[in-house]
Amino acid sequence: MSNCLGHFNRREILRSLGGGAMAAAFGSTMLRPGRAAAQSEKAVADGGKQLFTPYSKPAKVSLVKGNDRREIISQALKNIQDEVLASIGSKKRILVKPNFVSTTRQLAASHADEIRAILDFLKPHFKGEIIVGESAPSRNGTFEGYQSFGYLPLEKEYGIKLVDLNKEPWVYRYVFGKESRPIPIRIISTFLDRDTYIISAAKMKTHDRAVTTLSLKNILIGAPLNDGKKNDKGLTHLDYNFTPKETLHFNMFHLAQEIWPDLSVIDGFEAMEGNGPIGGTPVDAKVALASLDSLALDTLTTRIMGFDTSKIPYLTAMAEAGMGQGDLTKVQVLGTPVEQCQFKFKPNEKLAQAYGLS
Secondary structure, eight states: OBOTTOOBOHHHHHHHHHHHHHHHHHOSSSOOTTHHHHHHHHHHHTTOOOSOOOOOSOEEEEEEEOSOHHHHHHHHHHTTHHHHHHHHTTOSEEEEEOOBSOSSOGGGBOOHHHHHHHHHHHTTTOOSEEEEEEOOOOTTOHHHHHHHTTOTTHHHHHSOEEEEGGGSOEEEEEEEOGGGOEEEEEEEGGGGOTTEEEEEEEEEEEETTTEEEOHHHHHHTTSBOBOSSOBGGGGGOOOOOOSTTOHHHHHHHHHTTTOOOSEEEEEEEEEEESSTTTSOEEEOOOEEEEESOHHHHHHHHHHHTTOOGGGOHHHHHHHHTTSSOOOGGGEEEEESOGGGSOOOOOOOTTTTTTTTOO
């Protein structure tokens, strides 16, 4: 469960939390921020075992601002190099997972130079198999994105393999649908493989249901299968009501019991605001972030974008359940001071009223 330097594999810890943490954080039918702590106290008061322990360990997030995308991402990783290399340990292979919510619009997708920066960092230190794998929601397939965004040369440049994860084996899990009824969902097995080190290569963007879409959502909603005939990603958010009670928040927390990135990188060189995750407009934020604690990373990035994380249910629930560090007073920022990277992103217009955003 831990490596030689005492770093814990986050996915191992999350599996040990199990369904108890989920029940505590969400109550009977819908996620309510603040419910988790009350449920935990009740469990202890009733003489039972505590369902989870709040995450008290300080987290490190690397933040770099600059004028070259590849360079700032590389520096963000170098700032935490020792911790990252120790966390890889004896893993047999590495998956670098970009975000292709669109396979034709570059602003909505992970840039090839983000992947290059990650591979530049990995190749001198890791001699095992490295794959770049995505499970695009497009009917035209993941390789349309690889071609559109200039990924194809990466195979020869780095000796890695580009993979369409939608062609990989899968297993059934459950998510919650209408009226909180469980429904089966196909999850790509790679995301559950304990021998695979998962790197989320995300983009800094706004979202029409989750306010922001960053490293955690990239992995959690990347895990369901899209076989070209049926896209199971849509099963995670059936309630299209654009409110904080959106089922998507509930299901991301639920899936996170087993699925979690080991390392996350966020490219905010050219970010997206407004009607993301596809139709937004560019923001020249010129920042890059990286961390082993994806929750701390997404929480900090959301604040940098100018949003209140307390209004984003899945982030608050994950923090209360001890899945990562959600308290920014306990996050050590390495590199560029946060004060130099503050923005006021426009939210998706569908969420502005429901979340009290401006």
